[in-house]
Amino acid sequence: MNILTVDVEDWFHILEVEGTPDLAAWSRLESRVERGFERLLSLLAEAQTSVTWFFLGWIAERHPDLVRRAAEAGHEIACHGYAHQLVYTQTPAEFAADIRRAKTILEDAAGQEVSGYRAPGFSITPETPWAFEEIAAAGFRYDSSVFPGPRGHGGLPGAPLAPYLVETPTGPLAELPVSVVALGPHRLCFFGGGYLRITPYPLIHAMTKLVNLRRRPVVYYVHPRELDPAHPRLEMSALRRFKSYVNLSSTESKLRRLVRDQSLTTMGAWLRTHEDTLRTRSA
């Protein structure tokens, strides 16, 4: 069983590029999140597949109907924080306030408990070991913020590749890292965002089998903007432009093949059947 996740944010929420507007400017920009959301929701309904949606609190505040509809369709609602700030740019207190604010907004909109969290940009790093403690203390039961390898923003290079438990003062927090494949000294991702768009489907399929052979689930991730290829572009360097916008039109067809070829589930459902098997590791 593999896991499909959606990070629900808008086209102007790309991190760390010169053209990314500040929080204060977001409400003046054209919101396009509904377009990609609708395509995803109907694609998943056709495939009768439930997945985990990590909503940004800022989005949920403006579009509580999207949260409610995803919940009513049987999906799991999870939290992507409120203001899409990288963890390592915040103090522990700022981080705690951001995730607690988003959790409350999401639980009000969904009418259900929200037990999963994912940091913007997978930005838990060796410099932010306190993040796990704040996430557990805010009432989350699992986290999916770890990229177990080096990465532009974020990345926890020494982290286990398989799901594990982090001991915190308020109890254990399950960690479901994004999937990477260890090839020699490299840890390569093929399963989300730009990585998924760049990689041809047969290679994604082969790498999925490799991860599953190691008895690990693949955690895939997509964004609504990737199913809305005509969304406006932000100003950024040529390299970032390539990473952010390459092969946008391929995401929908790859997803259709993924949901057809595999049985995919939510993080919560996966954890319910595997929690007993997870090993503990300190933060």
Ligand SMILES: [Zn+2]
């Ligand atoms: Zn994000």
